[in-house]
Amino acid sequence: MNWLSNFARPGLRGKKPDEARETPDNLWIKDPLSGDLVFRADLEAADWVTPSGFHMRIGPEPRFRQMFDEQAWQKIPLPKVATDPLKFKDDKKYVDRLKSARTKVGREDCMAAGYGRIGGAHAVVLVQDFDFMGGSLGMAAGEGFVTAAEAAVRRKAAMIMVTASGGARMQEGILSLMQMPRTTLAIQMxxxxxxxxIVVLSDPTTGGVTASYAMLGDVHIAEPNALIGFAGPRVIEQTIRQKLPEGFQRSEYLLDKGMVDLVVDRRQLKATISTLLSVLMHKRYANMPTEGDETFELDSIAPSEAAPAKKKQSASKQPRAKAAE
Incomplete structure (x- = not known):
């Protein structure tokens, strides 16, 4: 026996590897504005707004939990579309980029839709996820928008669109650009x-998304300091060779110029939308024409609910993937 063992207390001996305590890598998150470390649980409780007021980018699930009453909603299934019809390839195949993005976020594309109540009013909320290829607008996103709009009409509900996108998806070419008029027709419906x-503009909202459904709302609400525009400020400066004003293309600048209606802190977003819906939906509820006195409850809508035959103008069709057996 080694003589040192006589002086070593059992409790001080090193733990075996399987007994070591594991600390999550993302327990603390750095505030991009102040540089301070923020406890993740505190950040989640504050709707991902840091103590300095910086609004961090969030995905669909946190948005749904924040917006819907009692954090209860029903997922609206979005259809699949043909994958990579142009067989696009740059330094990496488009199909490989899609696989990586789907693994990262756990969904087929950047759009996610839910149905529930906001302040008691029926609402369909469609959220764009920037973590999926920069929230770029492609066939799947366009189809998701049209599907959500059809669901809102079918359920006599308001539609809330939360944007976060770098613009059209380059890998889909003209098929991506076609989604701009398709979404416009869905808004007309x-x-x-x-x-x-109602459109909620989050950081960033740019490119073809800004040129279409992001700027066609009845009310435009922007989150603080969100970048909103068509081309980015750096591209504009290099093109016109002039220095742009301070805060150019940010929410507060656009509010001052009349491009958006409101700039609202995320923690006040649900209350603001509830107030708007209480006004915009009140007259409709009072004079709503019913079809056989049919009403919709949150737990009574089947995910596979078929849409009725369309009337008047509707968004054009595009190839969809065959349903899985």
Whole structure:
């Protein structure tokens, strides 16, 4: 026996590897604005707004939990579309990029839709996830938008669109650009049905998304300091060779110029939307024409609910993937 063992207390001996305590890598998150470390649980409780007021990018699930009453909603299934019809390849195949993005976020594309109540009013919320290829607009995203709009009309609900995108998806070429008029027709369908369409502009909202459904809402709400525009400020400066004003293309600048209606802190977003819906939906609820006195409850809508035959103008169709057996 080694003579040192006589002086070593059993409790001080090193733990075996399987007994070591594991600390999550993301327990603390750095505030991009102040540089301070923020406890993750505190950040989640504050809707991912740091103590300095910086609004961090969040995905669909946190948005749904924040917006819907009692954090209860029903997922609206979005259809699949043909994968890589152009067989696009740059330094990496498009199909490989899609696989990586789907593994990262756990969904087929950047759009996610849910149905529930906001302040008691029926609402369909569609959220764009920037973590999926920069929230770029492609066929799947366009199809998701049209599907959500059809669901809102079918359920006589308002539609809330939360944008976060770098623009059109380059890998889909003209098929991506076609989604701009398709989403515009879907918004017209909402207007013909007399349903509110509210847009929440988060950071960033740029490119073809800004040039289409992001700027066609009845009310435009922007989160603080969100970048909103078509081309980015750096591209504009290099093109016109002039220095842009301070805060150019940020929410507060656009509010001052009349491009958005409100700049609202994320923690006040649900209360703001609830107030808007209480006004915009009140007259409709009072005079709503019913079809056989049919009403919709949150737990009574089947995910496979088929849409009725379309009337008047509707968004054009595009190839969809065959349903899995």
């Amino acid at each position: 909402l207007r013909e049905a007399g349903l509110p369409y």
